[in-house]
Amino acid sequence: MSSKTLSKGQQNFIWVSIACVDFIKLPLKDILSNQIKPADLYQRIKSSPTNRKDYLRKKQENICFIPPPGQPDYNDFDVTLLYTLIRNLCAASLNPTSLNPTRGWGKVPDSSHMRIGDDIERLRLMRNKFAHANSAGIPDAEFQALWNDLKLVIQRIQTFMNSMGSNVNYEQKLADIERTDFGFGDLQKYKLFLEATLNQLKEERIEEISIKGADRVVWGEKTCFEADLKQKEIHVSHWSISWQRVRGSVTNQIDISNEKYSDSTRTKLVIHSVCKDDEGEYQAVLARESNGNKRKIESNAIFLHVMGERPVFEVWRVTTEGKSVTIHYKVKNNAPRLNDIKWKKNGEGLVLKTQKYVGGGLSDSYLRITSPNETDKGTYSCTLTNAVGFTSKAVTFDIPxxxxxxxxxxxxxxxxxxxxxxxxxxxxxxxxxxxxxxxxxxxxxxxxxxxxxxxxxxxxxxxxxxxxxxxxxxxxxxxxxxxxxxxxxxxxxxxxxGNPPNITCSHETCFDSRSIKLIAKVYLYETCHTIQKVVWTVNDEEIDQRGLGGKFSEVSVDSPCLTIHNVNCCDAGSYKITATNAVGSTTSDAIVLNIPEVILAKFDEKEDGTQWVTVTIKSIPEPSRVQWRKKEKNSDRFQPINVNAEEFKGSSCLFPHSVLVIKQRKQLENFTFQIKIKNFIGTRKMTIQDLLNLVPGTMNSEIVSPDEINDGSLNETYNDEVAGIKFAILFDDLADHFPEEKFQKLKDLIQSSKKVKNIKSLNEARSARDCIRILDSENLFTKSDVTFVQFLLRRTECKDLENKCVEYAKGQRALGFYEKQPEDGFKHVYFHVTGDLSNFNKEKRRNIRETVAAMVGCKTNRVSLNGYRGSESFIAIVSIEVIYVGKLVAINKQDRYRFVRLDIDYFTIDFIKVILKLSQESQRVDYHEHVPKTKQHRIIPPNESTFVPSKVGVDTSSRFLHKMEDEESMETSLKSQRVDYHGHVQKTEQHTILPPNESTFVSSKVRVDTSTGFLRKMTDEKSMETSLKSQRVDYQGHVQKTEQHTIIPPNESTFVQSKVRVDTCTGFLRKMADETEMNRMKLFLGKTLRLRTIELKRRK
Known part of the structure; x- marks a missing residue:
């Protein structure tokens, strides 16, 4: 139908009419359906706390309150019914802050109120406005304002419904209405809708009786409800009027004769001193009975809200002014009034009437605590009370x-x-x-x-x-x-x-260009402080790299290496590099450019008589030539030696170790041998005698024993430059590979040793590297002494790292515990030396070798020091030939004193321990306990009446008894002991062993004379007891070892010596424990005799 016959205002009227009559129902119906399904509506109305008759008219009840299994059709509900059900049933099913209107139901919302309930109220108001609209038309300005408001409301409701899971598009439907043209017939239809809506609104407002009065009353005040009869034909005289209060599902009839409701009438209800018990819905009820029929009409309901609450703190804060603490409080001005205030501290009542507290009453606004201190710590609470109830606030005061x-x-x-x-x-x-x-x-x-x-x-x-x-x-x-x-x-x-830079240096020699490159590696432990500058110096003066015409290469932080071109004697000097960062500067070890140096490393005399001279060459730059030369004693000119010639076979001219082999010792007497080394700086020439003179402790005229040069210990001639590099490598290896799980044990060992002075640095150490750095700084771990670190590694069971220290000590001749394997035909003797290894100097090392050599009767060059072991002090390891072991074990008293003067208290060899120095306490053995241990040790001499013990001696190499063949052999034996024969005869002629009888012989009275190795008898019982006390012999153990050791030789001429030995602990006779021990000793003696035979043949 064309709209040309309608004016713009009429067209606007039709659009508004369609929106208010048909369209508005859609969102309201969807909201109700989303919250209450049609099948559940009956039960929701029935269980509603508000009586349905209070909000549903009979006609509405017939449409929506349908008992199951029937159910209502929401499409039949008009806007009024939809709004009523949402208002009374749905508001409690959602979050009240989003569905209930801001001002409440039935109130006009403000433009700033945006809740869904506010928009539902706006739709209701729009419908009511439509009912009063002018059917002649709605002006454009009014229409646009109304239509824009409707669009905004619909947009918000659509967003809400979609968020609740409904898929709606109200905006599209509203746009479709606006795009539709309507004709005159549509105008007439919606005019009729207008009249019907208006009549419906009038019907909704027609009530036979209604009440009015305030719905909010302040606690304790008076309120009044008045009834209004709407229909004039209702006469009060024919009807009874009563008042009732509904609270939930309970309805109470009000007795207006009660004092609470005094001044009330049939049409007026007066409530005095309103309290919380008076809250509820109030209604007036008209009732009449005629001809047995009862009729009851209820008025509208007004829900009375009692506007009273417990006290509310409007202000509660704490301030500090001067020397006091103040709690500020203020109560919100609402009813009912306060009737009490109480203060407590930690749950106990606070007495305010003291100088400590000021204020705190009903009429005050603060409580002040004067001069607070720690005794005022606690929780302070304030309790306010009125007719409704009480409220408390608390604050805790404590130290920070x-x-x-x-x-x-x-x-x-x-x-x-x-x-x-x-x-x-x-x-x-x-x-x-x-x-x-x-x-x-x-x-x-x-x-x-x-x-x-x-x-x-x-x-x-x-x-x-x-x-x-x-x-x-x-x-x-x-x-x-x-x-x-x-x-x-x-x-x-x-x-x-932060750490200053670390520097390691080395060098490379280029013979083709006659240059040397000083290689510097500059690095940091942490990268937080970069290297700022590197500088090379020579003889502590900075090198001017630009002023010498390209003599030196340019140096930078990225390329710190220095190359010296065309090296000559003028370039000799001490070169160092200094690297600087924000932490500080580090200067490297010196690289000394000089003419070569030569050190005698080893001087050996082989069994075939050849002399081997080994030298170590130190040269920076590396030598361009190494040459051995010789000259006759009366000649002034040296001739080069052909090291490949037969007479010098085995010689070499290698760097850094050159060897000269001299076949005949006479050549050393007839010729002078010289080594010549040349590098870019100059030439070094040194004879063998010159090299020997450099060895400390030797004289110019003597040939030094090879073992004096290489005695397994730290010499004063160790290579400091090489040791520095090797030491840096050892330092780094120990720091990197020390197990983290043993770090705390390492710190404990260092601290308990009491060697470290800087305990603070040790406590702050966080790694093994830190600990080793501390040892380095306090000279407990140096290039020349690694003994303390060896001790730490041994105690922490770091075997591999300990071996690294051993290899370093052996290679660099540093102080350290290690042991070289003995050569064939030699055996190690372990001397326990009291004192510090660092004090075991060259003289003491030479003394111990000379003492051993003199004792066993061999040359000093047949005795060498082969290493050291850790002990309570330390153990020096001396290598001697096997043939001399027996002589060393049979040590006499004089030689014992010589060892004691060298701070040696005992030595061990094989399984034998020889104690050189005994304390007085150790010399206490009970004589009476010793007698029963040895009572079966019978010695049967050649004849019973006389026995010359001087003819029975102890073999010094085996400790076994043997008999002198004749006087001459006895005299020879005595001479080997440095004892005068005639004097000995006089001393021993009275030493006759006369047993009491043949069957018993107290052998405890016979001992071995430690000065001669011969048997001797104790002078008396007292000397016997004194001697025994010095031996530290366990009584029970000795009995078991000696009770069967009876010495019974077959006859005078033969003596089974293999079964009887001298006890090395006590000096008394004992027998082999079993055949195994005896056989082992026989093998040992056999080997000793063979080696002695070889030695005698070699000497002949």
Missing amino acids: KATIATESEVSLGSTAQITSKVSSTLPLSEFKWQSSVDGNAFECIDVNERKYHGSCHLINPLLLIQNTTFDDILYYRLLAWNKIGGCVSNTVILNVI
Whole structure:
């Protein structure tokens, strides 16, 4: 139908009519359906706390209140019914803040109110406005305002419904209405809709009786409800009027004769002193009975809200002024009034009538605590009471709690920041930062110093330490106070990291270009401080790289190596490189350019008589030529030696170790031998005699024993340059490979040794590298002494790392515990030396070799020092020929004293331990206990009446008894012991062993004379007892070992010596324990005799 016959205003009217009559129902129906399904509507109305008759008319009830199994059709509901059901049934099913209108149901919402309930109210108001619309037309301006408002409302409801899971598009339907043209017939139809809507609104407002009155009354005041009869034909005289209060499902009839409702009438209800019990819905009820029929008409309901609540604190805060703490409080001005106020501390009533407290009453607005201190700590509560109930507020006063934190590591030179977190119920009144060296004694930090900068805020103070140095590695803490008292924070330690550069140096020689490259490796442990500068110096003067015409290569941080071109004698000097970063500077070890140096490394005399001279060459730059030369004694000219010639076979001219082999010893007497080494700097020439003169302790005229040069210990001629490099490698290996799980044990061992002075640095050590660095700085781990580190590695069971120390000590001749294997035909003797290995100098080493050689009767060059072992002091390992072992074991008293003077208290060889120095306490053996142990040790001499013990001796090599063949052999034996024969005869002629009888013989009276090796008898019982006490012999053990050791020779001429030996512990006779021990000893003796035979043949 064309719209040309309609005006614009009429067209606007039709659009509004369609929106208000048909369209508005859609969102309301969807909201109701989303919240209450049609099948559930009956039960929801029935169980509603509000009586359905209060909001549903009979006609509406017939449409919606349908008992199951029937169910209503929401499409039949008009806008009025939909709105009524949503208002009374759905508001409680959703979040009230989103569905209930801001001002409540039935009220006009403000433009700022945007709840869904506000928009539902706007749709209701729009429908009512349509009912009063002018059918002649709606002006454009009015239409646009109304239509835009409708669009906004629909948009918000659509968003809400989609969020609830419904898929709706109200905006599209509203746009379709606006795009439709309507004709005159449509205008007439919607005019009729207008009249019908208006009549419906009038019907909704027609009530036979209604009441009016305030729905909100303040607690304790009076209120009144009045009834209004709408129909004039209703006469009050024919009807009874009563009042009722409905609370939930309970309806109470009101007795207006009660004093509570005095002044009430049939049409007026007066309620005095309203309280919470008076809340509920109030209605007036008309009732009449005629001809047995009862009729009852209920008025509208007004829900009375009692506007009264428990006290509310409007103000509750704490302030500190001067020397007091004040709790400010203020109660919200609402009814009913306060009737009591109580204060408590920690749950107990507070007595306010003292000088300690000011205020705190009903008429006051504060409670002041004067001169607070730590006794005022606690929880303070205030309880306010009125007719409704009581309300409490509490606050806790306590000292502050502070924690501080900082970064785990701070780079040297940067700014360190120590933050704090302070919790306090009272504002801080003061704080201080403190520091300490040891974590015990703290001193306050002046934050006004240039070094420090601290925040002045009393909330979470901050400390900044600028340009940090290693002096800032301290313990820090924060002290904070409030009016109650103070606290101390946790302690943190500032870890300032940074190291100066590390430098390792080496060199390369280029013979083609006649140059040398000084190689420097400059590196850092941490990358936080980059290298800023590198400088090379020669003889401690900086090298001018640009002023010498290209003599030196350019050097930079990225390329620190220095190349010296066209090297000559003018370039000799000590070259060092210095690298600098923000932490400091490091200067390398010197690389000395000089003419070659030669050191005698080893001088050996082989069994075939050849002399082997081994030298070590030190040369930077590397030598361009090494040559052995010789000249006759009366000649002035040296001739080159052909090292490949037969007479010098085995010789070499290699760098760094050259060897000269001299076949005949006479050549040393007839010729002078010289080594000549040449490098770019110059030439070095040295004869063998010159080399020998460099060895400390030797004279110019003597040929030094090879063992004196290479005795397994630290010589004063060790190679310092090579040792420095090797030591750096050893340092790095130990630091990198020490097990982390053993780190704490390492620290404990170092600390308990009491050798380290800087205990603070040791406590702060975080790795094995730190510990080793401390040992290095305190000279406990040096290039020339690794003994203490060996001890630590042994105790921590780091065998591989200990072996590295051993290899270093052997290779660099540093102080250390190690053992070289003996050569064939030699055996190790282990001498326990009291004292420190570092004090075992050249003279003492030579003395021990000379003493052993003199004792066993061999040349000094047949005795060598082959290493050291750790002990309570240390053990020197001496290598001697096997043939001399027996002589050493049969040591006499005089030689014992010689060893004692060398600080040696005992030595061991094989399984034999020879104690050289015995304490007085160790010499106590009970004589009476010793007699029963040896009573079966019978010695049957050649004849019973006389026995010349001087004819029976002890073999010094085996410790077995043997008989002298004749006087001559006895005299020879005595001479070998440095004992005068005739004097010995006089001393021993009375030493006749006369047993009491043949069957018993107290052998305990017979011992071996330690000075001669011959048997002798104790003078008397007392000397016997004294001698026994010096031997430390266990009584029970000795009985078991000696009770069967009976010596019974077959006859006078033969003596079975293999079964009888001298006990090395006591000097008394004992027999082999079993055949196995005896056989082992026989093998040992056989080998000894063979080696002695070989030695005698060699000497002949």
